[in-house]
Amino acid sequence: MRGFLFALFCCVCLPSAWAGITDVSVPMKAVQLGAHSYFVQGQSGAASSENQGFMSNAGFVVTRDGVVVFDALASPPLAEKLVSLIRKVTQQPIKRVIVSHYHADHFYGLQVFKALGAEIWAHRAAEGATRGEGAAERLAQRKEALFPWVDDTTRLLEADRFLDDDTDFEMGGLHFALRHVGPAHTREDLAMLVKDDSVLYAGDVVFRGRIPFVGDADSRAWIAALDKLIALKPKVLVPGHGAASRTPRTDLVFTRDYLLYLRSQMGQAARNLVPFDEAYAATDWSKYRAMPAFDEANRMNAYNQYLRLEQESVE
Numbered sequence: 542m543r544g545f546l547f548a549l550f551c552c553v554c555l556p557s558a559w560a561g562i563t564d565v566s567v568p569m570k571a572v573q574l575g576a577h578s579y580f581v582q583g584q585s586g587a588a589s590s591e592n593q594g595f596m597s598n599a600g601f602v603v604t605r606d607g608v609v610v611f612d613a614l615a616s617p618p619l620a621e622k623l624v625s626l627i628r629k630v631t632q633q634p635i636k637r638v639i640v641s642h643y644h645a646d647h648f649y650g651l652q653v654f655k656a657l658g659a660e661i662w663a664h665r666a667a668e669g670a671t672r673g674e675g676a677a678e679r680l681a682q683r684k685e686a687l688f689p690w691v692d693d694t695t696r697l698l699e700a701d702r703f704l705d706d707d708t709d710f711e712m713g714g715l716h717f718a719l720r721h722v723g724p725a726h727t728r729e730d731l732a733m734l735v736k737d738d739s740v741l742y743a744g745d746v747v748f749r750g751r752i753p754f755v756g757d758a759d760s761r762a763w764i765a766a767l768d769k770l771i772a773l774k775p776k777v778l779v780p781g782h783g784a785a786s787r788t789p790r791t792d793l794v795f796t797r798d799y800l801l802y803l804r805s806q807m808g809q810a811a812r813n814l815v816p817f818d819e820a821y822a823a824t825d826w827s828k829y830r831a832m833p834a835f836d837e838a839n840r841m842n843a844y845n846q847y848l849r850l851e852q853e854s855v856e
Contacts, residue, residue, distance in 0.1 A: 564618060564621075564622075565593045565594075565595065565616075565618045565619055565622055565690060566593070567584070567592055567593045567595045569581050569595065569619075569622050569623070569626065570582075570626070571601075571626040571627070571629070571630060572785065574738065574740050574777045574779070574785055575735065575737075575738025575739070575740045575776075575777060576737070576738055577602050577603050577604065577715060577735065577737065577738055578600065578601075578602050578735050578738045578740040578777070579600060579601050579602070579603070579630065580598055580599065580600040580601075580742070580779045580785055581598065581599050581600070581614075581623060581626065582598055582783070582784060582785070583595050583596040583597045583598055583614075583646075583782060584596050585751070585782075585783075585833060587837075588615060588645075588646060588683070588686060588687060589686065589687075590686070590687065593616075593618075593619070593687070593690055594614075594615035594616050594619060594646065594649075594683075594687045594690055594691065595614065595615065595619055596615070596646060596782070597612070597614065597615060597646040597647055597745075597781055597782055598612070598779055598780065598781055598782060598783075599611060599612040599613065599614050599623060599647075600612070600740075600742045600779050601623075601627050601630075601635075602715065602717075602735050602738075602740075603627075603630060603631045603633060604633070604712045604713025604714060604715045605633075605713040605714055606633070606636070606712055606713030606714075607633050607634050607635065607636035607637070607712060607713060608627060608631060608633050608634065608635045608636060608637075609636065609637045609638075609639065609712060609717065609733075610623075610627075610635060610637070610638045610639070610654060610659070611638075611639045611641065611733050611742040611744075611779075612638075612639070612640065612641050612647045612648070612742075612744070612781075613638055613640065613647065613648050613649070613650035613651045613653070613654055614646070614647070614649070614650040615645060615646040615647070615649050615650065615683075615687070615691075616649050616650055616687060616690040616691050616695065617649070617650055617652055617653050617690075617691075617694070617695060618690045619650055619690070620649075620650025620651070620652075620653035620654060621650075621653055623650070624653060624654075624657070633713075634657070634658065635654055635657050635658075635659045636658075636659055636660065636712065637659055637660050637661075637662060637712070638651065638654045638659050638660070638661050638662070639662050639663075639719065639731060639733050639742075640661060640662065640663040640667065640700060640731070641730060641731050641732070641733075641742070641743075641744025641745065641781065642663075642667065642723070642726060642727040642729050642730050642731070642744055642745060643663070643667045643670035643671065643676075643727070643729060644727065644745065645679050645680075645683055647744070647745070647781070648697075648698070649683070649691060649695060649697070651698040652695070652696045652698055655698055660701045660702065661698060661699075661700045661701045661702070662700055662701070662702050662703075662704060662719075663699075663700035663702075663703060663704070663729060663731065664703065664704050664705075664721050664723065664728075664729040664730070664731050665703040665704060665705050665729075666721075666723060666724075666727075666728040666729035667699075667700065667703070667727075667728075667729035668699065668700075668703050669699075670699070670729070671697035671698065671699050672699075676697060680695070680697060683695075704719065704721070704731070706721065707719060707720050707721055714737075715735065715736075715737050716735075716736040716737055717733060717734070717735060717736065718733070718734040718736060718773070719731055719732070719733050720732045720733075720734070720769060720770070720773070722743075722744075722746050722766035722767075722769055722770060723762070723766065724758070724759045724762045724763075725746050725758060725759070725762055725763035725766040725767075726744070726745040726746055726753075726754075726755075726758055726763065726781075727745075727758075730744055730745070730746050730766065731744065732744060732746060732770060734773050734775060738776075738777070739774075739775050739776035739777065740775060740776070740777045740778075740779065741770065741773060741775035741777065741778050741779065741789060742779045743770060743778060743779060743780055743781065743793075744780075744781045745780075745781035745782065746763065746766055746767065746770065746781070746796075747767075747770075747778065747780040747781065747792060747793060747796050748780055748781060748782050748783060748796065748834075749778075749780040749782070749783030749784060749786055749792050750783040750784060750832070750833065751782065751783060751832055751833040751834040752799070752829060752832050752833070752834040752835050752837075752838045752839050752842070753796060753799065753838070753842075754834075754838050754841075754842070755800065755803065755838070755842040755845065755846065756841065756842065756845050757845040757846075757848070757849060758845075759849075760800045760803060760804055760846055760849070761804070761853075763800055764797055764800050764801060764804075767793050767794075767796055767797040767800075768797070770793055771790060771793050771794070771797075774790075775789045776789070777789065778792055778793065780792070799829065802828075803842060803843060803846045804846065804850060806820070806824045806843075807820065807843055807846045807847040807850050808846075808850040808853075808854070810847065811847055811850045811851040811854055812850075812854050817843075817844055817847045820847065821840065821843055821844075824843070826839065
């Protein structure tokens with residue numbers, strides 16, 4: 542009943558389904574990276590009431606025929622704020638949203654863009670991602686952690702079009718290259734290169750200025766994905782988290798080398814049957830220890846990769 546009355550009140554009394562009720566107050570600024578390309582940078586840390594869920598990046602590209610958006614942020618109100626920033630740059634219609642992957646902080650705002658008539662694209666590996674038990678559990682967790690910005694009116698939308706392979710397209714005279722770089726952070730990872738600006742939106746395949754969250758991802762495939770992005774030779778890189786980079790190769794290589802180090806250290810320990818705690822304590826983490834998210838992510842990354850590499854050695 543609360544959700545029904547809330548939605549009814551918003552539709553009747555307000556110009557936006559969220560305006561004035563759940564507006565986000567967290568700062569958000571559109572930063573121009575090229576002649577047509579922009580991004581907004583989320584805050585550091587996990588999603589919380591303090592950052593109102595704004596802890597991931599999103600981008601948009603303005604063409605003469607419409608706007609292409611890359612990722613939809615972590616809630617409908619955040620997406621509304623992103624739309625307001627786009628409107629300060631252009632009145633062109635928002636025609637397409639590319640979803641890098643189906644983690645909550647990157648797609649929970651999709652309904653805002655869908656209501657504006659945008660078509661949602663994602664990789665085929667994401668099909669069904671919103672319908673599983675894990676998706677329902679994550680939504681319940683986000684409703685608790687990020688209420689009122691995520692609530693009963695928040696809908697999990699799948700793509701209108703699922704891509705099976707790398708896909709190039711043109712809009713308004715600009716040329717886009719979508720590259721499937723999963724399985725890495727997720728199975729469905731997509732990156733987008735705006736060829737005319739040489740700006741690469743990499744999603745969570747790249748975490749800049751912090752330790753990436755690797756978990757139990759296929760680190761071997763992730764390394765191959767980074768090599769694929771390095772080969773694109775972009776001039777500007779937009780990671781899934783952290784500041785944009787005008788030295789993309791440096792940041793891509795850093796992430797790749799971190800993964801290589803995890804694999805070499807934990808792989809050797811797993812092959813030699815060294816217990817994880819002993820292997821972790823004996824590993825020299827000094828190159829990474831001072832980086833943000835080290836305490837939160839590194840041990841978990843190492844443990845999950847130890848288990849994965851243990852299985853790889855058996856196979």
